[in-house]
Amino acid sequence: MIHRSNRPEDIRIQGRPPEGPPASSLFQPPSDPVTLVLFGASGELTQRKIIPALYRLYREKALPRLFTILGAARTDMDTQLWRKRLKLAIQSFSGLPLSAWPEFEKNLFYTSAAYDEVASFERLGAELDRLDAQRGTKGNRLFYLAVPRKVAGSLVRSLGAAGLAREDTTARGWARVVVEKPYGLDSASSADDCRELAQVFNENQVFRIGHFIARATMQNLMVFRMANALVEAAWNRNSIQEVCILAAESQGVEHRGRYYDENGVLRDTFMNSLLKILAISAMEPPSSLDGEAVRDETAKVIRAIQPLNPANVNDQLVLGQYQSGWVRGAPVPGYRKEPGVARDSITPTYAALKTFIDNERWRGVPFYLVTGKRLPTRETRVVVRFRETSHGTMFQTSVPGVPPNTLVLSLQPEEKALVTIQIRTPGANVGLRPLQMEFGFLDGYEGPELEPYEWGLLDVMAGDPLMFWRRDGLEAAWAFISPILEAATPGAGTVVHEYDAGTWGPADTSRLVPHLAWSDD
Numbered sequence: 001m002i003h004r005s006n007r008p009e010d011i012r013i014q015g016r017p018p019e020g021p022p023a024s025s026l027f028q029p030p031s032d033p034v035t036l037v038l039f040g041a042s043g044e045l046t047q048r049k050i051i052p053a054l055y056r057l058y059r060e061k062a063l064p065r066l067f068t069i070l071g072a073a074r075t076d077m078d079t080q081l082w083r084k085r086l087k088l089a090i091q092s093f094s095g096l097p098l099s100a101w102p103e104f105e106k107n108l109f110y111t112s113a114a115y116d117e118v119a120s121f122e123r124l125g126a127e128l129d130r131l132d133a134q135r136g137t138k139g140n141r142l143f144y145l146a147v148p149r150k151v152a153g154s155l156v157r158s159l160g161a162a163g164l165a166r167e168d169t170t171a172r173g174w175a176r177v178v179v180e181k182p183y184g185l186d187s188a189s190s191a192d193d194c195r196e197l198a199q200v201f202n203e204n205q206v207f208r209i210g211h212f213i214a215r216a217t218m219q220n221l222m223v224f225r226m227a228n229a230l231v232e233a234a235w236n237r238n239s240i241q242e243v244c245i246l247a248a249e250s251q252g253v254e255h256r257g258r259y260y261d262e263n264g265v266l267r268d269t270f271m272n273s274l275l276k277i278l279a280i281s282a283m284e285p286p287s288s289l290d291g292e293a294v295r296d297e298t299a300k301v302i303r304a305i306q307p308l309n310p311a312n313v314n315d316q317l318v319l320g321q322y323q324s325g326w327v328r329g330a331p332v333p334g335y336r337k338e339p340g341v342a343r344d345s346i347t348p349t350y351a352a353l354k355t356f357i358d359n360e361r362w363r364g365v366p367f368y369l370v371t372g373k374r375l376p377t378r379e380t381r382v383v384v385r386f387r388e389t390s391h392g393t394m395f396q397t398s399v400p401g402v403p404p405n406t407l408v409l410s411l412q413p414e415e416k417a418l419v420t421i422q423i424r425t426p427g428a429n430v431g432l433r434p435l436q437m438e439f440g441f442l443d444g445y446e447g448p449e450l451e452p453y454e455w456g457l458l459d460v461m462a463g464d465p466l467m468f469w470r471r472d473g474l475e476a477a478w479a480f481i482s483p484i485l486e487a488a489t490p491g492a493g494t495v496v497h498e499y500d501a502g503t504w505g506p507a508d509t510s511r512l513v514p515h516l517a518w519s520d521d
Helices: 044-059 079-093 101-107 118-135 149-161 187-198 215-226 254-282 291-304 310-316 452-462 471-487
Strands: 002-004 010-013 034-039 067-073 108-112 141-145 175-179 206-208 240-248 317-323 325-327 330-332 350-355 367-372 379-386 406-412 416-425 431-440 496-500
Touching: 034 044, 034 118, 044 079, 044 101, 044 452, 067 101, 067 118, 079 101, 079 108, 101 108, 108 118, 118 149, 141 149, 149 175, 149 187, 175 187, 187 471, 215 254, 215 406, 215 452, 240 254, 254 291, 254 350, 254 367, 254 379, 254 471, 291 471, 310 317, 310 350, 310 471
Parallel strands: 010 431, 034 067, 034 141, 067 108, 141 175, 175 206, 240 367, 317 496
Antiparallel strands: 002 010, 240 379, 317 350, 325 330, 350 367, 379 406, 406 416, 416 431
């Protein structure tokens, strides 16, 4: 079905609903029963993100039929008090109705635990055995480390010493561990963290979670590219002039000021989101959509990214920090006025990088990676600009040559593809005008629309590793990011430019990125 907008040059093409079962029935929750052990259960991440995500999954009937959530923290309280606190958190942070809460909270339990005491974890193991027997969760354990990085190491060691990390398909089920970002602060600290995890867990048990891009979104990108001959045949340096990847956030650092000031945009969104989108966009077709096969190919892309040249750092990198301004009609403070941020901070909240991938498919094609906070809108997209054709002299155009085609793969907040092609202008002469076609990835789908964080939780429960960093890919990412971090340190010569909140970043970005094709207009 074709939908026309008020502008005659724009059309929207709506996908046909799949034949067979209704789309809503195609969504299946994980089949294995599970006990999710939530360390840091009294903390802010649990209240703001994890429990609201789990509650929404419960409302969507997306959790396993048999599940238990056991909160564990150093705070001394009982199950009833923890349930009351989480109910208040749902009211404060999720906006979800509480109609399903009385049933959901029956699955919530709490125990205190000292993260560095093995005896405390042995008692935790006994409690898990009791809950397994009572609730039929078959010994499948998911350990979620919603704790600061400085205590995660001792917690992992205690899990190992108490024997809780072992998997035994006969006497007990699987064991997995979820690690929150940051995955280290640099190459050395990340390597230390990986070694510590490897002493207790096998790599296939480790899930390094992110909250930014969902598995379904990345699969949309892969399918759109690889399942369509028109796209895949042109997905190379012969047809593509440049690729821009944008992850824009309209929000500031909000309650995460202290965390953000220690990490900045390069360790946060740039490291954990943009590199993953780049790898999925540029990888060779994997042998299958199996998570390990995809991670094999994405690791190859990360290793092939051209390193930053310290001699020309300002020709490749623009950093910025937002000042006070207006976002969506409301005044907002500058970064240094945010709670938890040092008043003399030079931590960047914006980064734009020009880089190349040194392989046969992409050699010579610039990739622009742009991300920042307090930008005009929240959107994530991949913008592909194709090369101009060689037949421009036969058409009447206002500029020399034929304007190039573009493909915009919008990943959030809407999942859609926008294709711009050239068509004939009505009249006696053969002129050109652009036509934009829009394809919605969710057209015809009636099932639940989950947030990336919710998808991540389901993927861990299902044991799907697709969207999680594997150790080799993480090491390659740090090898690429570390020189950029060094260039961004005080005194290294890289300037952190100021930009007003509500704008598209420092003015210097236009020098680095020639085509700021961020908006639909």
